[in-house]
Amino acid sequence: MLAKIDEQTEGEPGFWRATVAGRTIMVITDQHADRRRIISAVAKAQNLKPELLVRMLQANFDTALVARYSIAKKVFWSLYLHPLSSLSAELFLTGVGQVVIPAASFGSTYSSGGLSFGGGDSNPLIQELLDKGRSI
Numbered sequence: 768m769l770a771k772i773d774e775q776t777e778g779e780p781g782f783w784r785a786t787v788a789g790r791t792i793m794v795i796t797d798q799h800a801d802r803r804r805i806i807s808a809v810a811k812a813q814n815l816k817p818e819l820l821v822r823m824l825q826a827n828f829d830t831a832l833v834a835r836y837s838i839a840k841k842v843f844w845s846l847y848l849h850p851l852s853s854l855s856a857e858l859f860l861t862g863v864g865q866v867v868i869p870a871a872s873f874g875s876t877y878s879s880g881g882l883s884f885g886g887g888d889s890n891p892l893i894q895e896l897l898d899k900g901r902s903i
Contacts, residue, residue, distance in 0.1 A: 772860075788871065808844055832865060833862065834869050
């Protein structure tokens with residue numbers, strides 16, 4: 768399935784690397800834990816200012832949707848985690864998109880798409896960006 772997205776996909780069972788919309792993604796599976804992770808690096812963790820960390824946590828609440836921002840191995844990631852056994856092709860492809868979009872929107876909307884959960888701190892920012900966009 769990943770090779771249909773990127774013909775240059777490389778990897779082996781349990782780990783694959785591909786490029787989607789100009790971003791490198793990695794797909795990691797663990798059959799024993801019944802998990803699949805789709806990740807894309809966003810930035811080095813030590814370069815992130817405290818206010819950006821707060822903003823990422825706010826996005827995890829209302830705009831990142833299924834994907835999440837996370838930190839591991841001194842890298843800041845966009846992450847989609849799902850049970851391997853129930854992951855359909857449609858959920859996998861949606862997961863790929865929901866990893867790429869938050870990685871690409873880091874520093875602006877911190878969003879995995881046009882939807883927002885609401886009730887959090889991200890809506891005013893998105894509305895402000897939309898308002899600015901209308902004035903162009």
